[in-house]
Structures are given as structure tokens and as C-alpha cells.
Amino acid sequence: MATSADRFVHRSNPIDRMGRTVVYTGELLRHPVYTRFLHWMVGIFFFLALLSGFGIYLPWIFRFFTPLFGGGATTRFLHPWFGLAFVFFFALQAINWLQVMRWTPDDSRWMKHIKQYVTRSDSVESPETGFFNAGQKMQFWEIVGGCVAYVITGVIMWLPEIFGRILVAISYVVHDISALVMLFGIFFHVYLSTFGEPGTIQAMTRGTVSEGWAWTHHPSWYKAVTGRDPAEALEEAKRRNTPPPLPPRTL
Numbered sequence: 001m002a003t004s005a006d007r008f009v010h011r012s013n014p015i016d017r018m019g020r021t022v023v024y025t026g027e028l029l030r031h032p033v034y035t036r037f038l039h040w041m042v043g044i045f046f047f048l049a050l051l052s053g054f055g056i057y058l059p060w061i062f063r064f065f066t067p068l069f070g071g072g073a074t075t076r077f078l079h080p081w082f083g084l085a086f087v088f089f090f091a092l093q094a095i096n097w098l099q100v101m102r103w104t105p106d107d108s109r110w111m112k113h114i115k116q117y118v119t120r121s122d123s124v125e126s127p128e129t130g131f132f133n134a135g136q137k138m139q140f141w142e143i144v145g146g147c148v149a150y151v152i153t154g155v156i157m158w159l160p161e162i163f164g165r166i167l168v169a170i171s172y173v174v175h176d177i178s179a180l181v182m183l184f185g186i187f188f189h190v191y192l193s194t195f196g197e198p199g200t201i202q203a204m205t206r207g208t209v210s211e212g213w214a215w216t217h218h219p220s221w222y223k224a225v226t227g228r229d230p231a232e233a234l235e236e237a238k239r240r241n242t243p244p245p246l247p248p249r250t251l
């Protein structure tokens with residue numbers, strides 16, 4: 001049975017062989033080259049589609065975006081292609097992550113601790129947290145749903161003479177709502193990956209994380225890859241960082 005403790009192991013491919021991941025002592029491999037390549041392609045095309053989309057659909061607020069893409073007509077031409085490239089790379093990433101993104105009973109248990117997670121009242125995540133936590137998985141599946149919505153509504157808006165006015169009008173609304181929901185989620189995603197949880201961005205730049213990061217944020221994954229108990233590792237680190245008691249002073 002798949003548990004959230006499953007390791008993320010993927011078969012090496014030519015893109016992996018084009019780059020290198022150096023894992024130093026005290027670190028763990030988190031994302032191989034192929035995953036990082038797909039993630040940054042997704043990120044680039046997401047923001048290109050977003051900026052060109054804002055330039056087209058809200059020109060009175062974001063008119064300064066259109067010159068970046070060569071003017072209104074070129075922006076209108078490029079936007080669907082940026083969108084398709086985003087969906088294409090995300091589809092490859094979805095296939096790559098399908099196994100680790102499956103919902104498990106551990107994720108349902110994690111959801112019960114969501115208040116502690118949001119308020120940061122726990123110093124470490126709940127012990128059942130595997131390679132990705134339930135929040136990450138929910139966002140992943142929201143993006144999958146968003147991609148399906150973009151493709152369907154995007155094609156309808158691209159070919160209005162085939163689909164007719166009513167379908168086109170509905171598609172505009174669904175497309176824009178989907179974009180706003182995704183943007184809202186990505187805002188938190190970027191915050192958590194950078195300032196919110198220090199040490200996370202390294203997972204998508206160098207492909208590695210520190211062991212401390214692993215036992216703090218994904219204890220069950222830490223246990224699966226190292227065979228060590230995350231709670232013991234934390235206690236050991238605390239002992240190492242605590243200065244020895246001062247000798248008694250005589251007056």
C-alpha cells in the first residue's frame with residue numbers, strides 16, 4: 001500500500017544527465033535535474049501567460065505589460081502559446097509526481113493539524129508528513145484542475161466562430177476565475193518556498209535540502225530515506241546546539 005512516507009524515486013532520463021546535483025554531507029537529495037527543469041519551465045510559462053493575460057484582459061490597469069511582448073496584437077497572439085507551454089510542462093510534471101501526489105489516509109490526518117500548521121504553533125510538522133504534505137498535494141491537484149479548465153476554455157475562446165457566443169462568454173468567466181484562484185495559491189507557494197520556510201528554495205535550485213529541513217517539514221520522508229527517527233534526530237541536534245552547563249562558581 002502506498003503511504004505518504006514513499007520515497008520519490010524517478011528513473012533517470014537524458015535531461016537528468018545534462019545537469020548535476022551535488023549532495024553535501026548533512027543534505028538529502030530532494031529534486032533531481034529533470035524535476036527542477038520542468039518546475040522552472042512551468043514557472044517561466046506561468047508568469048509569461050499571466051503577464052500577457054493581464055495585458056490583454058485588463059489593459060486599462062496593466063497596459064505597461066503589452067509593450068514587453070511587442071504590442072497588443074503580438075501579446076494576443078503569444079498568450080495562448082504561453083498558456084499551452086505552461087500546461088504542457090505541467091502535464092509532464094504531473095506524470096513525474098503522480099505517485100507522490102496520491103492522497104493517503106496520512107494526508108487526511110495531516111488536515112486535522114492544519115490549524116497548528118497555519119499558526120505555526122508546532123515547531124515541526126506532524127510525524128506522518130511524507131514527501132509532500134497534504135497542503136502541497138491539494139495545491140498540486142488544484143493546478144491540474146486549472147490546467148484542464150484553461151485548455152477547454154482557451155480552445156473555445158481561440159475558435160469563437162466554431163463554439164458560438166454563449167460558450168465563449170462562459171469560457172471567459174471560467175478562464176479568469178481559474179487564473180485568479182491559481183494566482184492566489186501561487187502567491188502563498190512563492191512566499192512559503194522563499195521567506196516562509198527558509199531552506200526550501202534550495203530544493204528547486206540545487207536539488208537538495210538539509211537534514212534539519214527534512215525532519216522539520218517532512219519527518220516521514222526523512223525516516224524513509226535515512227532510516228533514522230526524526231524525533232531522535234531533532235533531540236540530538238538540540239543537544240549538540242546546547243552549550244554545556246557552566247561550572248559552579250565559588251565566591
Ligand code: HEM
Pocket residue numbers: 030039042043044046047132136137139140143186189190193194200201202203204
Ligand atoms: C518564483 C516562483 C516559484 C518558486 C520560488 C517556487 C519554488 C518551489 C520550491 C522550492 C518547491 C519545492 C518544495 C518542496 O520540495 O517541498 C516547489 C514545488 C512546487 N512548485 Fe513551485 N515555485 C515557483 C513557481 C511555481 C509555479 C508558477 C507553479 C505552478 C503554477 C509551481 C508549482 C509547484 C508545485 C506543484 C510544486 C510541488 C508541491 C509544492 O511544493 O507545493 N511553482 N516550488
